[in-house]
Amino acid sequence: MSVKSKGNSTVTIFPDWCKGCGICAAFCPGKVMELNDQGKAVVVKEEECISCGFCELHCPDFAIMVRPKADDEIPAVCRAVLEKAARKTDMPADGSAAEKNSSDMEKG
Amino acid sequence: MADMKGTQLIHEYLRHNKKFPHVFCAGCGHGIVLGSLIRSIHGLGLSKDEVCVVAGIGCSGRLAAYVDFNTVHTTHGRALTFATGIKMAKPNMHVIVVMGDGDSMAIGGNHLIHAARRNIGVTALILNNNIYGMTGGQCSPTTPSGAFTMTSPMGQMEQSFDCVELMTAAKANYVARGSVFHVKKLDKMIMEGISNPGFGVVEIMTPCHTQYGRKNKFKTPVDMFKNIKDTVISIERYNQLSEEEQASRIPSGVFVQKDTPSLEEKFYQMAASCQGGA
Numbered sequence: 001m002s003v004k005s006k007g008n009s010t011v012t013i014f015p016d017w018c019k020g021c022g023i024c025a026a027f028c029p030g031k032v033m034e035l036n037d038q039g040k041a042v043v044v045k046e047e048e049c050i051s052c053g054f055c056e057l058h059c060p061d062f063a064i065m066v067r068p069k070a071d072d073e074i075p076a077v078c079r080a081v082l083e084k085a086a087r088k089t090d091m092p093a094d095g096s097a098a099e100k101n102s103s104d105m106e107k108g
Numbered sequence: 109m110a111d112m113k114g115t116q117l118i119h120e121y122l123r124h125n126k127k128f129p130h131v132f133c134a135g136c137g138h139g140i141v142l143g144s145l146i147r148s149i150h151g152l153g154l155s156k157d158e159v160c161v162v163a164g165i166g167c168s169g170r171l172a173a174y175v176d177f178n179t180v181h182t183t184h185g186r187a188l189t190f191a192t193g194i195k196m197a198k199p200n201m202h203v204i205v206v207m208g209d210g211d212s213m214a215i216g217g218n219h220l221i222h223a224a225r226r227n228i229g230v231t232a233l234i235l236n237n238n239i240y241g242m243t244g245g246q247c248s249p250t251t252p253s254g255a256f257t258m259t260s261p262m263g264q265m266e267q268s269f270d271c272v273e274l275m276t277a278a279k280a281n282y283v284a285r286g287s288v289f290h291v292k293k294l295d296k297m298i299m300e301g302i303s304n305p306g307f308g309v310v311e312i313m314t315p316c317h318t319q320y321g322r323k324n325k326f327k328t329p330v331d332m333f334k335n336i337k338d339t340v341i342s343i344e345r346y347n348q349l350s351e352e353e354q355a356s357r358i359p360s361g362v363f364v365q366k367d368t369p370s371l372e373e374k375f376y377q378m379a380a381s382c383q384g385g386a
């Protein structure tokens with residue numbers, strides 16, 4: 001394995017996918033993440049990240065992405081996830097969003 | 109897809125028309141197993157069409173709905189029988205069966221030991237969380253003696269099954285045990301299990317905080333992960349311990365690895381010889 005160096009990676013958390021189990025915050029060797037007052041993980045000390053990948057491997061909800069700082073472009077597939085989450089929150093409050101979700105659930 | 113890794117890789121294999129995040133509780137290990145399964149299949153270089161994921165009923169049964177392979181969500185305990193049929197009809201397909209501990213060892217117990225006896229070329233992942241999680245937390249065949257569950261409020265009195273010993277005795281070709289804390293080892297075990305001929309079993313120790321943890325003094329999902337980190341140790345370290353220390357630990361690693369020809373291999377050989385002799 002290469003030498004672990006700090007500050008070479010970016011940690012992204014998809015807040016809509018995070019369920020706040022706290023595994024990432026508890027086991028992170030650099031204490032990069034914390035749980036906020038809503039119980040979701042947030043990045044507080046990104047410069048301490050040694051890019052070990054523990055959080056990425058152990059997040060049960062695939063909500064954390066650690067990538068080198070050099071790639072400033074978020075991968076297309078993950079960007080789609082973020083955009084979908086943003087669209088959901090912007091939906092009109094006439095119940096159409098709720099209907100869509102329930103039909104998704106039935107499809108299983 | 110060659111240079112992808114981590115979350116990006118997993119997102120590529122998910123069905124994006126399903127509702128996300130998935131249904132598993134916060135801190136459930138099933139999500140980690142799903143990630144491990146995807147990484148193993150990607151690591152072996154298999155295409156999505158070459159893989160069939162068969163799942164039974166229970167929390168683990170939901171796993172098949174989220175991945176973009178050929179998937180079947182089957183009846184309770186009968187996942188292995190469906191998988192046997194698929195493997196015999198399509199011997200080149202990699203059939204992976206995902207079952208919980210109750211699904212595989214209680215209701216499907218007979219199917220499990222006979223699949224191992226027949227040595228059908230299927231890989232079974234047994235997600236052992238020591239309890240029936242989805243139906244309200246009844247004690248399962250793998251609940252440890254003395255553990256508290258919804259149906260054993262004074263402590264479980266019965267003995268528990270050891271999946272590895274059961275499968276070794278039933279002559280499965282590949283038997284391994286991993287945990288969701290030691291993910292890289294788990295990836296390796298699943299890859300070996302898929303590439304090994306014959307019946308492969310990987311038992312995966314995974315936490316159920318909602319039903320098991322809360323009744324057994326694990327206050328948070330993190331406590332359950334710490335418990336798994338401490339109790340699940342490698343076989344080499346396990347063998348060096350004294351008997352009292354062994355009682356509270358769980359050995360992990362590869363227990364059996366054989367090359368006995370699988371059932372479908374023998375069947376197609378026999379079919380060829382019958383056609384040649386006619």
